[in-house]
Amino acid sequence: MENLLEVIDLKVTFPTSKGRIRAIDGVNFKVKKGEILGIVGESGSGKSISSLSIMGLISDQGQVEGKILFNDENLLNKTEVEMRKIRGDKISMIFQDPMSSLNPVFTIGNQISEAILLHNKGVTKKEAVEKTIELLKLVGLPSPEQRIHDYPHKFSGGMRQRAMIAMALACEPELLVADEPTTALDVTIQAQILELLKEIQMKLGMSIILITHDLGVVAETCHRVAVMYAGHVVEETDVYTLFANPKHPYTKGLINSLPKLGSRERLTPIQGQPPQLYDDLTGCRFASRCPFVSAECLENEQVIAEVTKGHFVRCHKEVG
Amino acid sequence: MNPVLKKQQTPPVVDLNAIDNIGEKTEGFYKVSFDKLRKNKLAMFGLYVILLNIIMAVFAPLIAPHDPTEMFVKNRLEAPSSQFFMGTDEFGRDIFSRIIYGAQISLKVGIISVGIGIFFGVFLGLISGYFGKLLDNVISRFMDVLFSFPDILLAIAIMAVLGSNITNVMIAIGIVSIPIFARITRSAVLSVRESQFIEAAKSTGVKDIVIIFRHILPNISAPIIVQSTLSLAFAIIAEASLSFLGLGTQPPSPSWGLMLNTGRGFMETSPWVAIFPGLAIMITVLSFNVLGDGLRDALDPRLKKD
Numbered sequence: 001m002e003n004l005l006e007v008i009d010l011k012v013t014f015p016t017s018k019g020r021i022r023a024i025d026g027v028n029f030k031v032k033k034g035e036i037l038g039i040v041g042e043s044g045s046g047k048s049i050s051s052l053s054i055m056g057l058i059s060d061q062g063q064v065e066g067k068i069l070f071n072d073e074n075l076l077n078k079t080e081v082e083m084r085k086i087r088g089d090k091i092s093m094i095f096q097d098p099m100s101s102l103n104p105v106f107t108i109g110n111q112i113s114e115a116i117l118l119h120n121k122g123v124t125k126k127e128a129v130e131k132t133i134e135l136l137k138l139v140g141l142p143s144p145e146q147r148i149h150d151y152p153h154k155f156s157g158g159m160r161q162r163a164m165i166a167m168a169l170a171c172e173p174e175l176l177v178a179d180e181p182t183t184a185l186d187v188t189i190q191a192q193i194l195e196l197l198k199e200i201q202m203k204l205g206m207s208i209i210l211i212t213h214d215l216g217v218v219a220e221t222c223h224r225v226a227v228m229y230a231g232h233v234v235e236e237t238d239v240y241t242l243f244a245n246p247k248h249p250y251t252k253g254l255i256n257s258l259p260k261l262g263s264r265e266r267l268t269p270i271q272g273q274p275p276q277l278y279d280d281l282t283g284c285r286f287a288s289r290c291p292f293v294s295a296e297c298l299e300n301e302q303v304i305a306e307v308t309k310g311h312f313v314r315c316h317k318e319v320g
Numbered sequence: 321m322n323p324v325l326k327k328q329q330t331p332p333v334v335d336l337n338a339i340d341n342i343g344e345k346t347e348g349f350y351k352v353s354f355d356k357l358r359k360n361k362l363a364m365f366g367l368y369v370i371l372l373n374i375i376m377a378v379f380a381p382l383i384a385p386h387d388p389t390e391m392f393v394k395n396r397l398e399a400p401s402s403q404f405f406m407g408t409d410e411f412g413r414d415i416f417s418r419i420i421y422g423a424q425i426s427l428k429v430g431i432i433s434v435g436i437g438i439f440f441g442v443f444l445g446l447i448s449g450y451f452g453k454l455l456d457n458v459i460s461r462f463m464d465v466l467f468s469f470p471d472i473l474l475a476i477a478i479m480a481v482l483g484s485n486i487t488n489v490m491i492a493i494g495i496v497s498i499p500i501f502a503r504i505t506r507s508a509v510l511s512v513r514e515s516q517f518i519e520a521a522k523s524t525g526v527k528d529i530v531i532i533f534r535h536i537l538p539n540i541s542a543p544i545i546v547q548s549t550l551s552l553a554f555a556i557i558a559e560a561s562l563s564f565l566g567l568g569t570q571p572p573s574p575s576w577g578l579m580l581n582t583g584r585g586f587m588e589t590s591p592w593v594a595i596f597p598g599l600a601i602m603i604t605v606l607s608f609n610v611l612g613d614g615l616r617d618a619l620d621p622r623l624k625k626d
Contacts, residue, residue, distance in 0.1 A: 057519065084527065097516055100517060102520070168524075
C-alpha cells in the first residue's frame with residue numbers, strides 16, 4: 001500500500017521559563033492509504049502535539065522541525081492560506097470532548113453545512129442541507145431531518161460526537177485525525193463510535209489516525225500502532241504483533257498493567273514518573289523506570305530500528 | 321455532489337419542503353432569556369418605561385399639546401394647570417411638550433453615541449482579544465489611557481476641541497464609551513477563543529475573520545447587550561450634563577439637561593421648571609439601569625433558577 005502520510009524526524013519544542021521543552025523529539029511514523037494507525041501513550045507523551053502538527057495548528061510559540069509528507073508534499077512548507085484549504089478538505093479532525101467542540105450558538109445543521117459550503121464552491125445552500133442530512137444518516141443519527149434544526153445542547157455526548165464525525169466527513173477527507181474521540185464518552189457509546197469509525201473507514205476507504213491512551217480501543221480498531229513515550233515513538237508495529245510480542249519494556253509494562261477478565265492477580269503498574277522534557281536529557285528516556293536498565297541505557301540514546309519486518313523498537317536490549 | 325453519498329447504495333430521497341414544514345424549531349437562546357426577563361418585574365417596568373419613551377419620541381408631534389418652542393408670553397412661569405400639565409418656563413413655553421420633544425434628543429444621542437461605542441469598541445476588543453500579542457498591547461494600553469480620564473471630563477475635553485453642537489455631543493459621548501466595550505469584548509473573546517469549538521472551526525479550514533465574526537461574536541453578545549443598556553443610561557446622563565454645563569445642545573432645543581439648567585434659576589419661585597426635566601432624566605436613566613441589571617441576570621446561563 002502507498003503511504004498517504006509520512007512523518008519524518010518531527011521535532012516540536014516550546015519555550016518555557018525553565019528552558020525549552022522538547023514535546024516531540026524525532027518522531028517517525030507512516031500512515032498508509034486505507035489504514036487505521038493508533039497512537040497510544042500517556043498524557044504528555046506527545047500524541048496530541050503530533051496530531052496538531054499534522055493539522056498545522058501548533059500555537060505560534062511552538063517550533064516545528066522535520067517533515068510531514070502528505071501525498072508527497074511537505075505540509076510544514078505550506079503557507080497558512082494553503083493549509084486552510086487542506087484542513088477540513090483533505091485532512092480533518094475530531095476532538096476529544098464532543099461537549100465543547102460544537103459552537104453552542106449555531107444549529108447542528110448550520111455547522112455541518114458551513115463546512116460543506118466552505119470547501120465546495122458553487123454548492124447551493126439547499127444542496128448543502130441535503131448533504132448534511134445524508135452525512136448525519138451516514139453516522140447513524142436518528143431522524144436527521146428534524147435534528148439539523150437542533151442546537152448542540154439538545155444532543156447527548158454520543159450524538160454530538162456523531163455530529164462531529166459527520167462534520168469531519170463533510171468533504172470526504174483522505175485522512176481523519178481522531179484525537180481521543182471516545183475518552184469523554186461512556187463505554188457503550190465508546191464502542192458504538194469506534195464501530196462507526198471502522199465502518200466509515202471501510203465504506204469511504206480513507207485513512208485514520210486514532211489517538212488514544214486506551215489499549216483496548218487500539219486492539220479493537222487499529223491496523224497498526226505507534227506507542228509514544230516522552231516525545232518518542234518507542235515501538236511501532238501491527239496490532240497483532242504488539243499484543244502478542246511486545247518488545248519495548250514500556251509497551252510490556254502497559255500491557256501488564258491492563259486488567260484481565262477473570263484474573264484475580266494484582267496488576268503490575270509501571271513505577272515512577274515520565275521525565276521532564278527539558279534539553280538536558282541524556283540516555284534512554286525510559287531508563288529511570290525500566291526494570292531492565294543497564295549502564296548503556298543511561299549514557300546513549302537509542303534510535304528506533306527495525307527488529308523484524310515492520311516492527312520498530314527504540315531499545316538497546318532489543319536492537320543491541 | 322459529494323462522492324461520499326454516491327457510495328451509499330440507496331440514497332434516500334429527502335423532500336426539502338417537508339423539512340421546512342417540520343417547523344417546531346428549537347427555542348433559541350434569546351427566546352429562553354426573554355422568558356426569564358419577563359419574570360423580572362422591575363426589569364419589565366424599565367422596559368415599559370423605555371418603550372413609552374420611544375413612543376413619546378417618535379410620536380412627539382401627535383402627543384405634545386403645544387409646539388415646544390412656542391412662547392405664551394402672558395403665561396410665563398405659570399404653575400401646572402390643565403392647559404400646561406407641567407407648567408411653563410421663563411419664556412412661557414409648555415414644559416410638558418418640551419419634555420416630550422426632549423425624549424427625541426435623549427434617545428437620539430443615546431442610541432447614536434452608544435452605536436459609535438459598540439462599533440469601534442467591539443471591533444477593537446475582538447481583534448485585540450483574538451490576535452493578542454503586540455496588537456492587543458497597543459489597543460489595550462490606548463484604552464487604558466482613555467479609561468484613566470473621568471468620563472465626563474473626557475467628554476468635556478472632546479467637546480472643547482470639537483465645539484458645541486448636538487453632533488459633537490454624540491461623537492464625544494461615543495468616544496468616551498469605546499473603552500468599556502473594547503475591554504468587555506476583549507475579555508469575553510479571551511475566554512471563548514480557547515474553546516474547543518474554535519479549534520474545531522480552525523481544523524475545518526475557516527478563516528480568522530470568519531471565526532471572529534461568525535463564531536466568536538455571537539457567543540459573546542450577552543455581555544455586550546447588557547453593557548449597551550448601561551451605556552445608554554450613561555449617554556443620556558452625559559448629554560444632560562454637557563447641556564447643563566452649556567457645552568451640549570444649544571437653546572432653544574428642548575434638551576432635558578438644558579431645561580434643568582435654566583430651571584435652576586427659578587427653583588425657589590417656580591420649582592416645576594427644574595423638577596420635571598430632572599424627573600424625566602432620573603426615570604429614564606433608572607429604567608435603563610434596571611433593564612440592564614435584569615438582562616444581565618436573564619442572559620447569564622449560570623444564574624438559572626426555576
